[in-house]
Every structure is written in structure tokens, then in C-alpha cells.
Amino acid sequence: MTPTTPTTPTTPATPTTPDVRKVTTPAGDPAWLVTGYDTVKRLLADPRLGRSHPEPERAARFSDAQVLGPEQARPTEVAEHRQMRRLLAKSFSARRLALLRPRVEAVVAELLDDLAARPQPADFHDAISFPLPALVICELLGVPYADREDFRRWSDDVGDMTDGQRSAAAMGALHAYMRELVERRRAEPAEDVITDLVTAQVDGRPAYDTDSAAQLGAGLLFAGHETTVTAIDSGVVLMLAHPEQIAELKRGPEAVSRVVEEILRFGLPNPGAEQEGAAGLPRYANADIEVGDVTIAAGDLVVLDLRDANQDVERFPEPADFDVRRTDNPHVTFGHGPRFCVGAPLARIELTALFETLFTRFPELRLAVPPDQLRPRSHLLTGGWAELPVRW
Secondary structure, three states, X not given: OOOOOOOOOOOOOOOOOOOEEEEEOOOOOEEEEEOOHHHHHHHHOOXXXXXXXXXXHHOOOOOOOOOOOOEEOOOOHHHHHHHHHHHHHHHOOHXXXXXXXXXXXXXXXXXHHHHHHOOOOEEHHHHHHOHHHHHHHHHHHOOOHHHHHHHHHHHHXXXXXXXXXXXXXXXXXXXXXXXXXXXHHHHOOOOOHHHHHHHOEEOOEEOXXXXXXXXXXXXXXXXHHHHHHHHHHHHHHHHHHOHHHHHHHXXXXXXXXXXXXXXXXXXOOOOOOOOOOOOOEEEEEOOOEEEOOEEEOOOOEEEEOHHHHHOOOOOOOOOOOOOOOOOOOOOOOOOOHHHOOOOHHHHHHHHHHHHOOHHHHOOOOEEOOOHHHOOEOOOEOOOOEOOOEEEO
């Protein structure tokens, strides 16, 4: 079937729904951009939005990256998603994560020791931001940490929004790697999430074959470290830009939790990717959806702007201010409803373990270059910076 240009969304001549408007994605395709806290939250929980499309090869694309692209629509999609959530809830259970917390704290201490031993200036991104979530997700999934440079390279290439061939090749390599690991866990079970996937049963039958377990494992490996890497980098930059707020970290666990939540809410826009519609969570409508006087037609691409929702003045007082004393902070960084990120508790554990000790260990921590000289990874889906040079 020859692909055709996706249909451009249509709106009334005088729309009165400012939270939904037409944009062009980084891939050059038409989409609906959804902004505003209430509208984004409503659509995050709407079952008529999902990852699938009846004709993926004809669907509008958010970018050339292979992640978050359209999947083939199938009648069992909703049931499969519920099953996956149910099984992963066990893998990311409060019990398992509670057992992991002391290990995360030990990893943070080891990495801070390593940073202290490096010559200055040192790259915080390389010393802390990448290895912390990489080590943790490797231990949780059962991925050998010795292979980190391979999946680091594959993850960067998979998330490349500008080079579809590179992204596809990296996705293939990552899936092949995970297939080998899945087969290994079938022969040698361990106490990890990959083993959970290969041993999971539904009605007495395996829940996942090798390919589906490898695909899910690859997605967990990518999402389980890439987004947290960027959150750590952003948190460091934000705290250093607001040194008067660092003292809040000494006020106990509740204060540290508020710091973490404000870092997650505020985030930072992908530097160098300021085009409207260039950031957000892409989804496809599987039925017509009415939002005010706008009709999102079945098959249309919808980009949910989580950052805009987290900056909504109707929901967050002074939303443009980074304020770690903020107490009412129901941000949607991890999504909402049935697609709320299953790994959110893990990310919070990692960020908490780091920020409750970072500025005690390095009270003079500061950027080694002006913020505007940080080199953006604007071509990557997760954004952030290529390096984060610091002194102390």
C-alpha cells in the first residue's frame, strides 16, 4: 500500500477552544496540539486515545524516532494494555521498590564518591545523571550493567527525531539484544523483571512470547533510564539557578519530596526545540472526540503538551516560578489515569536519593560554564544536554 499524506485536521472557522489547535509536528505532519491542565488531564484518561492506528503506514508522525510511533490497531489492544499494566504492577510493586531503595542510596553514594575523585571541571551528566538510572534499571530488569555503553548508544539513536534510518537500526539492535536476554532468562530465571515477563501466565498459558517480551523489555529499558537522566540534569540546573532554595533540602523528607515534585513539574523545555508541537506525548484518536467546538477525527494525531499543562495558571499559582516550597502540586509529568507511568515510583526514589544528599556532599556545586553554553540534545526525543560540566 502506497502511503499518502495524512489528512490535515479541520476546525470551525471561529474556534473557541484555545486548548486544542492545529500544529505541524517535527516530522512535518499535521496534528492537534492539546494544552491546558484540565484538557490534557481529561484526554490522558480518555480510552479513545492510544498508540494504535488502523493504517500505521499512512498515519501522521510526530517525528522520525521509532519510539512513540503508531502501532497496528487490533481488537485486543485494550485488553492487552490492561494485562500488561496488571503484570507490571507486580514487577514494580511497592515491596520490590522498597527493597531496592537501600541499593539506590548506596549507588548514589558510590557515584558521588566517583564524582569527588574526578578532576575539575567534571561532567555531571556522565558521572551521575546517566549511570544512576542506568544502574538501577539494569538491576531491576536483570540487564548486565557491563552492556551499558551499548544500550546507551542504542537509546540515543532510537530517540533520534531527525534520522529515521538510524532510529530504526538502533531499535532493531535493542530488540535483538533483549531477545537474547529473554532466552537466557527462560533457561536461567532470576529475581528480575525480565524473568517476571517470561514466566507470567494468563489462564495457564504464557502471557508473552519471546518477541513480545523482548519488545516490552526494550521499552522498559529505554523509558526506565532516558527520561530520568534528563530529569536529573534538569533538577541540577534548576537548583543551581535558584541557590536560595537549596536550603529547603535540609528540612527533612517532606521538603525533599516537594523539591523532587517541583523539579518534575517544572522540568525544562528541550533546548533548541522550541517549535510549537515539537514536544509532548503523541497519541492517535481511535474514534471522533469532541473537545469544545473542535472535533478530533478518528485517526488524527494528538500531541498532549504535558509541560504546558504543568504551567497552567488556572491550576498552579505563579506556574512560571520554580518554587520548591510548592505544596499543592498535582503535575501530569507521569501522565494520568490508565496510562500513568508504571515507573513513576522508581524515578521518584532515584531523584529523592540523589537530591537529599547532593548539596550536602557538594555545598559549593556550580556550573562550570554559563547555562546558555550548555550543549542541547535537541534532536533527541528526551532532550536534555550532551554534558553538564560542574565545579565544586
